[in-house]
Amino acid sequence: MASTNTSGGTPIRVGILGASGYTGAELVRMLLRHPNVTIAALTAERQAGKPIAEVFPHLAGYGLPDLVKIDALDWNALDFIFCALPHGTTQEVIAGLPSHLKVVDLSADFRLTDPAEYAVWYGHEHRATDLQKEVVYGLTEFNRAAVATARVVANPGCYPTSSLLPLLPLLSKGLIESDRIVIDAKSGVSGAGRDAKQANLFCEVSEGFAAYGVGHHRHMPEIEQELRGVAGRPVTVSFTPHLVPMNRGMMATIYVRMTDGVTVDDLRAALAARYADEPFVGVTPAGVNPATRHVRASNHALIGVTADRAPGCAILVSVIDNLVKGASGQAIQNMNVMMGFGETTGIDQAPLFP
Structure with missing residues (x-):
């Protein structure tokens, strides 16, 4: 023992x-x-x-x-x-x-x-x-x-964790629209498990970048279930996972439309306030986007917020270690x-x- x-x-x-x-x-x-x-x-x-x-x-x-x-x-x-x-x-x-x-x-x-x-x-x-x-x-x-x-x-799940941490506070406060959420997510190969699979061989994964589960991935209903709970109505997200040739790490790049009168600074302030007392979740300053290497092998999550060029839209970048x-x-x-x-x-x- x-x-x-x-x-x-x-x-x-x-x-x-x-x-x-x-x-x-x-x-x-x-x-x-x-x-x-x-x-x-x-x-x-x-x-x-x-x-x-x-x-x-x-x-x-x-x-x-x-x-x-x-x-x-x-x-x-x-x-x-x-x-x-x-x-x-x-x-x-x-x-x-x-x-x-x-x-x-x-x-x-x-x-x-x-x-x-x-x-x-x-x-x-x-x-x-x-x-x-x-x-x-x-x-x-x-x-x-x-x-x-x-x-x-x-x-x-790892994808839901990286997606829900930035989305739940914003949706619960009505700062973003529930029907305009796009999640573009990437995971290290360890997220596919340790079993021997041809698709996960070094030569199959190295020097490449691939989407999978396109249009129908089992983490979709998990994400929507939790978003539905705070929105009080059905929520449908567009979610696509990708496999990245690295051992560990996860990034969700999330595109949202803000509700009328809301600014990117409002989103960042709401996230910062929500996680101010949380030991494992942080929000990066304006102009700083997190990277997977910033949380590697730790239980931390980092969230960045940036204005999109499209009026009224914002981009959320969320990173975690998928194994931690x-x-x-x-x-x-x-x-x-x-x-x-x-x-x-x-x-x-x-x-x-x-």
């Missing part, structure tokens, strides 16, 4: 399901420095029986448990679960967990509140509809109170809130540069 408890209390016993993927490895990396956590179990169905160092050599030397199959776990020996399993495999697993376990799910299986909408976008019926009613959507900065009392939290604020870092942020720890505990490291 690996523990870094320095708080004087008993650390909680954490299990990571799906520890052999990129988000699982990021969870381990960040939890190793969390003073209130013991990493007590790691699962990986195809890698079961191996030391984690054989799968991720950078995690050698920390006394971590070996990888095992999920059905080999003793749930009574755990207090908290991070579920980093592939999409479509999680619902029945979480529904079958003992009720004493709190869970953050990093897959998409519980993000959509409407099971019928889930079936449309994911191609099969939801397999845990009763549990879905209890799940809280874990965009921490906006659902903090609900996350604090939840047993199961659906961690947001877009996945594992936000998951730990949610765990901290659920367990009553300081929200920044274990995830307050500065960005890595260069």
